Amino acid sequence: MSNRYLKEKGIESLLFASGAVAVIALFLLCIFLFRDGILLFSEYPINSFLTATKWYPTAEPAHFGILPLFLGSVIVTIGAVIFSVPLGIAVAIYISELASPKISNVLKPVTEILAGIPSVVYGFFGLVILVPIIQNTLELPTGQTALTGSIMLGIMALPTIISISEDAISSVPRTLKEGSLALGSTKWQTIYKVTVPASLSGISAAVMLGIGRAIGETMTVMMVTGNSAVIPGFPSGLFAPVRTMTATIALEMGEVPQGSDHFHALFAIGSVLFITTFIINIIANYVKKRYRFNL
Amino acid sequence: MISNKLLKNMTIYFVVLLIIAIAFTGIGCVDKENTEDTDISQTSSITIKGSDTVLPLSQAESEDFMYANPYKSITVIGGGSGVGIAALIDGEVEIAMASREMKGSEIEKAQANGINPVETVIAWDGIAVVVNPENPIKQLTFEQLKGIYNGSISNWADVGGENRVITVITRDSSSGTYEYFKEEILVEDQYRQDALVQPATGAIVQEIAQNKGAIGYIGYAYLDKSITALEIDSGDGFVDATTENIMSGDYPLARPLLYYTNGEPSGLAKEFIDYVLSSTGQDIVSDVGYFPVM
Structure with a gap:
């Protein structure tokens, strides 16, 4: 008996250790990220880091203003949301409410394949195909703009948004929909007055996770947004080159000497990025929980 | 029965231990390699x-x-x-x-x-300053290049070309070409903030080949027919970026x-x-x- 007990306990603790790995990894990651990021502020005031408008890491004296990079990330993400949210929700509604099983059996796996394409492939496609199209149709000085990045990121965020909103929409109880139909409303009225509002929190969670996906994406934006560290106007900034926080880290980490201010500045950007995505995930979780409670 | 179970359990523990042991052996090896690598000339x-x-x-x-x-x-x-x-x-x-x-x-x-x-x-190596083949500008001075790259010149009309916005392209700061060009052309100034930063020379060629208003700099080896190299004047007259001029030392960006x-x-x-x-x-x-x- 005791043997069996030991075995149970042994396996349990083994699985506990495996579960703890994720937590420990996150914890260590935080420590290293913040430790190296904070070191910047012994040399460079935190106020200037957060509010200065210039990013010249290799100049003498160096300027580490994160504002243009932060706003660059924000504008690209907003663009991606504007592009992908309506489209994603429309697809989710179609798949779960309107499409015949035959069609939805094809559509669902295909949208999920989108998520499996490597980001560098998206980037290459964007650089070679989308950049010239944007430049020529809008007659811009260059096609490497925030808009180009937004469209690419929008496409990349679509699978997340579609599959989570589709889950939310199809989990709306049949009784709700049938009640609405029985009262004489049309299919469309049922969708936009009953089904979608009932699954709204699930859809919001999908949108938040889509944003999280977009803001953390690196390779694609680096290849198509032009990477100029300027503060973007809104909405005019959509049609000009911008540089995101992720692209800055990827572009500059190669050159940077270990332990220099520039090195710490890149870690500080990483910390800001981490905090941003952390907040977004917490909001998404909160919204998702509320939605479970309501049903 | 019990001894059988015990055996089975022992085996499981043994396998787990073995896996852990193997994992740690791996880590040990990596460390060892790093420390023993000091005498590189012999390898x-x-x-x-x-x-x-x-x-x-x-x-x-x-x-x-x-x-x-x-x-x-x-x-x-x-x-x-x-x-x-x-x-x-x-x-x-x-x-x-x-x-x-x-x-x-x-x-x-x-x-x-x-x-x-x-x-x-x-x-x-020679650094070629390149533009789109459709750009009528075929030569620039160091002063004009400096103006274009530090932000004081933003339209091709200001250097005698068409009325078109200049799209300025640089490499990222890990590139040696970035630092070299900065020292030679910009001297004390900084690159303009709104310059496009490309992660690779290939991306610069790609952008210039499709953008009539773009200007960039690349290593001579990357020059191809899709882009045009400019004649450069550092004060001693315009010099074309050719093999002869780079080898003779006449071309200023070598x-x-x-x-x-x-x-x-x-x-x-x-x-x-x-x-x-x-x-x-x-x-x-x-x-x-x-x-x-x-």
Whole structure:
């Protein structure tokens, strides 16, 4: 008996250790990220880091203003949301409410394949195909703009948004929909007055996770947004080159000497990025929980 | 029954232990390798790391070298001059390739780490300033280039061209070409904030080939028919970016390509550098699109 007990306990603790790995990894990651990021502020005031408008890491004296990079990330993400949210929700509604099983059996796996394409492939496609199209149709000085990045990121965020909103929409109880139909409303009225509002929190969670996906994406934006560290106007900034926080880290980490201010500045950007995505995930979780409670 | 179960349990524990043991053995090995790697000159394999400009040359040279010496192995990695120099300072590589000279701060850091960087010129490279073939501008002075790159000139009309916004393109700051161009053209100034930053030379060529208003700078080896190189005037008249002008030293944007070693090269590193500097090696330099050392 005791043997069996030991075995149970042994396996349990083994699985506990495996579960703890994720937590420990996150914890260590935080420590290293913040430790190296904070070191910047012994040399460079935190106020200037957060509010200065210039990013010249290799100049003498160096300027580490994160504002243009932060706003660059924000504008690209907003663009991606504007592009992908309506489209994603429309697809989710179609798949779960309107499409015949035959069609939805094809559509669902295909949208999920989108998520499996490597980001560098998206980037290459964007650089070679989308950049010239944007430049020529809008007659811009260059096609490497925030808009180009937004469209690419929008496409990349679509699978997340579609599959989570589709889950939310199809989990709306049949009784709700049938009640609405029985009262004489049309299919469309049922969708936009009953089904979608009932699954709204699930859809919001999908949108938040889509944003999280977009803001953390690196390779694609680096290849198509032009990477100029300027503060973007809104909405005019959509049609000009911008540089995101992720692209800055990827572009500059190669050159940077270990332990220099520039090195710490890149870690500080990483910390800001981490905090941003952390907040977004917490909001998404909160919204998702509320939605479970309501049903 | 019980002994059977016990056996089974023992086996499971044993397997788990074995897995853990194997995992830790692996970690131990990595550490050991790092610490035992101090005497690099004796090994028959070396690593070369650094400038993307020198990369195609080093690759071609090492391929030929390894073909002639099948038991010697040379690993060539790109990433930018700064990356290579940082790796040399950290003692990770035997040779750092660079398209610029080491900065004072880098030399200090190397000496603090007990590394004594020694420079060898292995070839010359020209930097071509390039525009779209449809751009009527065919020549620029250093002053005009400085204005375009520091932000004081933003329209082609200001330098005698069409009324079109100039799209200024630079490399990222890990590129040796970025630093070299900054020192030669901008001197004290900074690159304009709204310049496009491209992560690779190929991306610069791609953008200029499709953008009529774009200007950029690339290593001479990357020049192709999709883009046009400008004539440059540093004060002594316009000079075209041609092989003859770069080799004669008339073209103002020519620079040495360098190998840095810790102390005078020795062992395989010396063999390889001697090979690069031999007439066979210098023929490869010309084949790749650079210019032999005189």
